[in-house]
Amino acid sequence: MSGPGMNRLEAWAPDGVPEVVAGDDLAELVLAALGDGADLADGDVVCVTSKVVSKAEGRTRVGDRDAAVDEESVRVVARRGATRIVRHRLGLTMAAAGVDASNVTVGSIVLLPLDPDGSARTLRREIRERAGVNVGVIVTDTAGRAWREGQTDIAIGAAGLLVAEDFAGRTDPHGNPLHVTLPAVADELAGAAELVQGKLSGRPVAVLRGRADLVLPPGEDGPGAASLVRPDGGDLFGWGAREAVVRALAGADADRVPFGSPAPAEELAAALDRLPDADDRTAVAAVCFAHGWRIEEWDRARAGR
Known part of the structure; x- marks a missing residue:
């Protein structure tokens, strides 16, 4: 939301999303948590964690975590003791290929969705068909950052959203030309969503309001979060x-x-x-x-x- 002389971004994460299992209708669960869609407006951005997407799509299994990391990895980028930073089959560079053993039944593991952008497109379409609102959708996951301690959430899937704002060729208020300024706004929104979701509160869904300018018209899904992944060899740090x-x-x-x-x-x-x-x-x-x-x-x- 915005007004004269100000910009405002609102973020909230509802309670009440039950434990998700394979075969669940994710759109139904999301809309139920959001007042059957009444809490949504055109231009909102709905963020869902990759974990609940994976659970609904049957990407949970009982088995060996190391074997799953091998299965999901294209190659090892760096190894420090038991920690492996790998290039995931989706092109993401991340610890343990995103294979997670938290917030899941003991002895089980969760793999990333097979196609996070596709999952985001499906959820966006279902929300529009059932609730009649045009929203952007982001599938989020947690990732570490080179050179900095800690983790933050990033967008690994997106639909109906400009995932990056290209300022190249523009000038700043002082007249300086901008050459490579490209804010990854989908990642920024994912990080904002995590602030209200929390890690242990059981709130896998968040809504962000105030950046309707980033949400695309119905029927236009955009390039998806995959467009933020640099090709192998295009990164200055392809190896540890x-x-x-x-x-x-x-x-x-x-x-x-x-x-x-x-x-x-x-x-x-x-x-x-x-x-x-x-x-x-x-x-x-x-x-x-x-x-x-x-x-x-x-x-x-x-x-x-």
């Missing part, structure tokens, strides 16, 4: 610090992609200049590999100068 050293020294072709596109020759040359021994072919090969080059390619490039 220790893993990057080992992978570069090993030089397996399967490990190339996370290092990104080949660097310009000038950048590689500058990196090689930092080696204490320029004749150490093992070190030169590892640095070349980390920059997307083979040592033979570098030798030929130098010879052609």
Whole structure:
């Protein structure tokens, strides 16, 4: 909501959502908690935790957590003791592939939804058909952040919502050009929703009101949260610090992609200049590999100068 000279964002999370089990009608449960939809208005954003989506879709199982992490992972990004940071099959980089053993029957685990964007689209459509309101929907999950302690919720699924606001090409109030400013508003909304949901209060649904400008018209679902995931190799941190050293020294072709596109020759040359021994072919090969080059390619490039 907004008024003259102010912007206002409201967030609330209702009580009364029962334990969700496989086959439950999630839209019915959400609407029941929201006064059969009476508490909703056009332009609201409905946030639901990935856990209740997964439970309704039958993504709960009894079994070994480590085996489930292996099943859900594309590759290990970093490992510290028993902790594994992995690239999930959805492209997300997260601890333990999002496999969770909390807020579930002892001995059971919950996997992330198979298609969180698809789940969000379905829930959005059902809410509109049953309650007659046009809302955006976000499926949230908890994730850690590089360089910072603690976790926050992010959007892993979204429908009917601008998930990012692109300010590139605009100018700030002082006339400075904005080049790469891209607020991930879906993640910001997911974090706000978690503040009112809490972790132990049994409130898996939240409503945010005040950013109707982000909600798309009926029938337009938008790019989804998948559009916020950088492609493998597009991230500056495709490997953990220790893993990057080992992978570069090993030089397996399967490990190339996370290092990104080949660097310009000038950048590689500058990196090689930092080696204490320029004749150490093992070190030169590892640095070349980390920059997307083979040592033979570098030798030929130098010879052609």
